[in-house]
Amino acid sequence: MRKKNRWMVKAMLSVSLISFNSISLAKVEKQELTQVRKEGTASFYNDKYHGHATTSGEAYDKNGMTAAHNSLPIGTRLRVTNLKNNRSVIVKVNDRLHHPSRRLIDVSKKAAKELGFVSAGLTKVKIEILGMA
Incomplete structure (x- = not known):
């Protein structure tokens, strides 16, 4: 009976530590995400993807203000600034980039037009998180 009790105490302690660590990591990760300001390369979706399903389940709309990003949660609102x-x-993340990608973000064609880089195809941008999903 003593072995069973010791085993039970060890198991409960392990579960408690794991729960504490996952809660702590979740807080740190969310805190880091709300402070994200990153710079990198942006591109925009090709017209051939218009109407295709995105990761969020929405159809890609080249006339919408949406973006693809690999690590930010779907639904995150971002300010994207063309550094040139x-x-x-302001765009909403509703898709993921193809792996592997050297780009920071892909934006819809309308967003690219407003940012002024459709003819160039790529540009350097800064992204800032405005709200999490």
Whole structure:
């Protein structure tokens, strides 16, 4: 009976520690995400993807203000600023980039037009989180 009690105490202690660690990590991860300001390369979706399903389940709309990002939660709202001309737009993350990708973000064609880089195809941007899903 003593062995069973010791085993039970060890098991409960392990579960408690695991729960504490996962809660702590979740708080740190969310805190880090709310402070994200990153710079990198942006591109925009090709017209051939118009109407195709995104990771969120929505159809991609080239006339919408949406984006693909690999680590931010679906539904996150971002301010994307073109570092070459200082134009900004607000987009919602509704898709993921293809792996592996050197780009920070892909935006819809409308967002790319407003950012002023459709003819260039790529540009350097800064992203700032405005709200989490």
